[in-house]
Amino acid sequence: xxxxxxxxxIILVDNASTDGSLEIVRRFPSVRLLAQDSNTGFAxxxxxxxxxxxxxxxxxxxxNPDAFPEPCWLEECLLSAQRNxxxxxxxxxxxxxxxxxxxxxxxxxxxxxxxxxxxxxGTPTSAxxxxx
Numbered sequence: 001x002x003x004x005x006x007x008x009x010i011i012l013v014d015n016a017s018t019d020g021s022l023e024i025v026r027r028f029p030s031v032r033l034l035a036q037d038s039n040t041g042f043a044x045x046x047x048x049x050x051x052x053x054x055x056x057x058x059x060x061x062x063x064n065p066d067a068f069p070e071p072c073w074l075e076e077c078l079l080s081a082q083r084n085x086x087x088x089x090x091x092x093x094x095x096x097x098x099x100x101x102x103x104x105x106x107x108x109x110x111x112x113x114x115x116x117x118x119x120x121x122g123t124p125t126s127a128x129x130x131x132x
Contacts, residue, residue, distance in 0.1 A: 005075040013045040
């Protein structure tokens with residue numbers, strides 16, 4: 001992940017992968033690896049990483065394993081936080097990797113029944129003009 005702003009620390013939670021990726025991660029001593037014995041799930045993995053972050057961390061960026069961040073992603077997130085100090089959480093525009101003119105999603109929507117769906121999935125990015 002080549003970024004214009006380097007993170008203070010990188011924590012990777014491995015949820016019991018079996019594809020050999022642990023051996024690759026271990027080649028990077030700057031990455032703190034939290035290898036799990038079982039798949040704890042996405043939310044639990046994020047919580048493990050957050051709890052392991054340095055005590056003085058002002059911001060924590062969470063990135064899915066299937067994400068491909070643009071080189072200025074982290075810098076833009078931090079700039080948004082500086083420009084909008086009234087907010088404590090931010091999200092990124094998620095593009096479909098195989099069709100980058102379409103959104104992969106804009107967060108989750110929860111129905112009173114408990115069903116969850118991805119908001120904006122498949123929406124053309126051109127529909128976002130002026131809202132970014």
